[in-house]
Amino acid sequence: MSTASAQSSPAIAVHAATARATVDLAAVSANVTELRRRAGSAQVMAVVKADAYGHGLLPCATAALRGGASWLGVAQLGEALQLRAAGITTRLLTWLHVPSSDFRAAVAADIDLSAAAPWALEAIAEAARDTGRPARVHLCVDTGLARNGAYGEDWPALVAAARKLEAEEVLRVVGVWSHFAYADAPAHPSVHRQQEAFEEAVALAERAGCRLEVRHLANSAALLTNPGATYDLVRPGIAVYGLSPVPDIGDAASFGLTPAMTLTAGLSLVKRVPQGQGVSYGHQYVTPTETTLALVPMGYADGIPRNATNVGPVSIGGRRHTIAGRVCMDQFVVDVGPDLVAGAGDEAVLFGTGTHGEPTAEDWARATDTIAYEIVTRVGARVPRIHVGATGE
The missing domain is CATH 3.20.20.10 (Alanine racemase)
Known part of the structure; x- marks a missing residue:
């Protein structure tokens, strides 16, 4: 029988509605x-x-x-x-x-x-x-x-x-x-x-x-x-x-391993913007056409690398996208394109097992020039760990 648990400090309880790390x-x-x-x-x-x-x-x-x-x-x-x-x-x-x-x-x-x-x-x-x-x-x-x-x-x-x-x-x-x-x-x-x-x-x-x-x-x-x-x-x-530990030699599946953590967040805002709109601090990203922007309520305070700006992979609505603009302390933006229908509360998958096409921790590591160890270990304390898949309890 599956069980689920999370830490319960007030800070984590507030953040639980926006982001979670589900651990299998x-x-x-x-x-x-x-x-x-x-x-x-x-x-x-x-x-x-x-x-x-x-x-x-x-x-x-x-x-x-x-x-x-x-x-x-x-x-x-x-x-x-x-x-x-x-x-x-x-x-x-x-x-x-x-x-x-x-x-x-x-x-x-x-x-x-x-x-x-x-x-x-x-x-x-x-x-x-x-x-x-x-x-x-x-x-x-x-x-x-x-x-x-x-x-x-x-x-x-x-x-x-x-x-x-x-x-x-x-x-x-x-x-x-x-x-x-x-x-x-x-x-x-x-x-x-x-x-x-x-x-x-x-x-x-x-x-x-x-x-x-x-x-x-x-x-x-x-x-x-x-x-x-x-x-x-x-x-x-x-x-x-x-x-x-050796992604250049073989991925997790080739060694019979399954990634245990899936990191997700609910979108907090979705809006249309015109072509040429600068996004996030310093306008490091400018929309190439009229498009839809989705706001993900996670940032470098939650362990999202700041250097994931314009490179971090995210799956929304079953499609892969890339962070648009600078990663902030508590949030980042994704350009989901002009034709993707998304709304507040929809799920953004930052990484998971990859079996459904979502990014993996290794994808994030390659995008940000680091190792998967750092990607999972740096997920911040205010992101609750939801443990599932336990047996005998």
Whole structure:
């Protein structure tokens, strides 16, 4: 049986009549099931950071677990604590920390923690001493992304520090992990180099005495294009939500994925204007003929890219159109042409699955020179997420 829910703050309640992001939780579950099939013997960690890439943290986490994920992953500790507070007890990793992070709450909640520097290990160990239970730690190694992770000679030093704390029985190293720089370009030579560096780092940790439960390197792109990188655990993110991480190689459908989010709005005004009428701020668009303009009550405050001016695709009345003129904070205009009959309250589809000819998040990404990740993640908080397609509730 389908269910639908939305956040209910006053601001969102006001906006609910104008725009909505409908999230198909059945699609999320099905996507995870497909990713699990592709992972082979590796476990699947569904990455639900950033409010599940804008799709809704708790509903999508639950849907991912229904689809077969045995781990969840988030960037920030607050996200992990929110999942635990909601009653989710599955294995859970969080990896982006600062010295002020409340590791005591994380250790008490049985949250796996990543460490990339000795200060993090010491802070986690102190939290474990305070709570009276050992912490579960994944050591992060920088294999060439030059972002998070211990680099070069910092790696053996990190492993040595971790082993010292293991001997004290305040923590246990349960994983080693890293992240690709070019997973979306599987033929790039850095991919092989990073895998080699990762395996060397794992070997060093194991020689030092670490008894690892999981080794993990593959994100969505690597899972779909590089079976040799799956190891014990994979960390798909964008693919969980039905978007291709490698659109130049294959679209979502080619990987058996279904986009979960459909972004729509009701038209707030439709009017006729003459030829030569400038539209929106700065008159970046001028009507080429007498035509009909439709006003869509969404703007950059809702996550519509300002650089979608004159390029953003929108479907109205079953036809594709393009934003006419500059995207404003709360609204933009579409020239629907002289012969399209439309009225206030009719639906504009910004993106969806594409199965009915409507634009997709990837279409928006190409139009605005970005990636689909950003398109879905940036949808603003005042646009309610309406979750449908849940089962067993």
